[in-house]
Amino acid sequence: MxxxxxxxxxxxxxxxxxxxxxxxxxxxxxxxxxxxxxxxxxxxxxxxxxxxxxxxxxxxxxxxxxxxxxxxxxxxxxxxxxxxxxxxxxxxxxxxxxxxxxxxxxxxxxxxxxxxxxxxxxxxxxxxxxxxxxxxxxxxAKYNKPTIHSNPETITVNTDVTLMCDSDGGYPKGQLRWFDENKTEWTKSSQMEAKLTESGLFHLSSKLSLLKGSIFTKYTCKVFNASGDKEEEATFEVQHAVTPGIQTGEGLGSASKIAPVVVIGSLIVGLLVLLALLIYRKRSQRDHQGLTTCDHDDGGHQERDKTCQVSQATEKNSYWNLIDFNVYSCPT
Incomplete structure (x- = not known):
């Protein structure tokens, strides 16, 4: 029927x-x-x-x-x-x-x-x-926000790095493109692969290889649809691990701020010590000029000689005490 x-x-x-x-x-x-x-x-x-x-x-x-x-x-x-x-x-x-x-x-x-x-x-x-x-x-179908991870996960300044970006849920076939922090495009240095899933939608993946010594701070992965319009993006920040014996940029920055302070402080202390020594020397010379000259007249010879010894010993002790000189008596 x-x-x-x-x-x-x-x-x-x-x-x-x-x-x-x-x-x-x-x-x-x-x-x-x-x-x-x-x-x-x-x-x-x-x-x-x-x-x-x-x-x-x-x-x-x-x-x-x-x-x-x-x-x-x-x-x-x-x-x-x-x-x-x-x-x-x-x-x-x-x-x-x-x-x-x-x-x-x-x-x-x-x-x-x-x-x-x-x-x-x-x-x-x-x-x-x-x-x-x-x-x-x-x-x-609109692509989902990309995800980025690195291989190795821990990045050092002397290590080659591969960044991997993935985005799925889109249709028709789109494209993943790479940019650094200065908006310079790195897509030509990457490799992209597009796979159809069971739902008929595309899964996009892209690998960007970075050589040691040429790594920027930030990399952005952007997903574009078949019409060339940007749909989503994600940014990866490169964080270097601290290598033993090597300071990070932040540590060097702190040390560079502390070092000038230490140097300037040392110079100031040195100048103050030098100034104190000069003042002390001038005073010692002035006191030395005011002392009684030793003579050896017959009258009161022994008493005057004893006074001379005490005066000169006091003078030398006050001036050279800092460098530990011995005190000598006046000649007879």
Whole structure:
């Protein structure tokens, strides 16, 4: 019975095509439609009739996807015939309350998948004629924010490093591009690989090899879609590990700030000591000039000689005490 119904359906289409002037009825579809992966997509088609057609009424609507073998015979996406609507899961009329006098025959895809990308045909039969038109669906999916990690994880100043960037969930095939902190592009020095996942979406991965001694502080990995528009980006900051016996840049900076203070302090202390010695020397010389000269007259010879010894011993002790000289007596 089902086979007989489908045969009658195609027979009706054939008879309508031959006996009806199709110029009175025209199906107009938007040439290209863009659908977002996982979201609803709309294939827009509207039936237009000439002014000669009065009170048009739709008898048959058929939606099919091109390139799918035996789809029309076995399971069309949408079929309205004899007041009954047959839908493949995930497809419906765009108008929830669609009826035979509604000229909007657009197709709604409820959950867009990559496999639904392609060309579609809409055929309509009315009480005044029939027509068909084609439209296409382009599926897109936005890439997720990239993730970056390094090999090795611990980076030293004398180590070659490989940065690895990954981003998935996008469609069509995109591109990963590398930039340093000065916005200079390093993509030509990288290697990118794109793999299709089971969902039909792409997984992108890129490796950037860095030689020791030529490593910047920051590297940014940006993901671009098939149209060349940037979608997401991530930045990796290179942090060098402290090598034993080698100070990091931060440590050197601290030492460079402390060293001048120590040097200046030492100079000031040295100058103060030198100034104190000069002042002390001048005072000692002045005191020396005021001492009584030793003489050896016959009168009071022993008493005067004793006084001379004490005076000169006191003078020498006060001046040379810092460098530990011995005190000598005046000659007789």
């Amino acid at each position: 089902a086979s007989m119904g489908i045969l009658l359906f195609f027979t009706a289409i054939y008879i309508r095509t031959r006996n009806t002037n199709a110029a009175y009825v025209n199906v107009e579809c938007q040439t290209e439609n863009v659908g977002q992966y996982g979201q609803q997509s709309l294939l827009q088609c509207v039936v237009k009739t000439s002014q000669d057609v009065v009170d048009p009424e739709i008898r048959v609507v058929l939606w099919k996807k091109e390139g799918v073998e035996k789809q029309v015979k076995n399971n069309p996406l949408l079929l309205f015939n004899r007041g009954e609507i047959k839908l493949k899961p995930g497809y419906s009329f765009a108008e929830p309350s669609w009826n035979v006098r509604n000229m909007n025959v657009s197709l709604l895809i409820t959950n867009t998948a990559v496999e639904q990308e392609g060309d579609y045909t809409c055929t309509v039969i009315t009480n005044s004629g029939d027509s068909s038109s084609s439209t296409s669906l382009k599926v897109t």
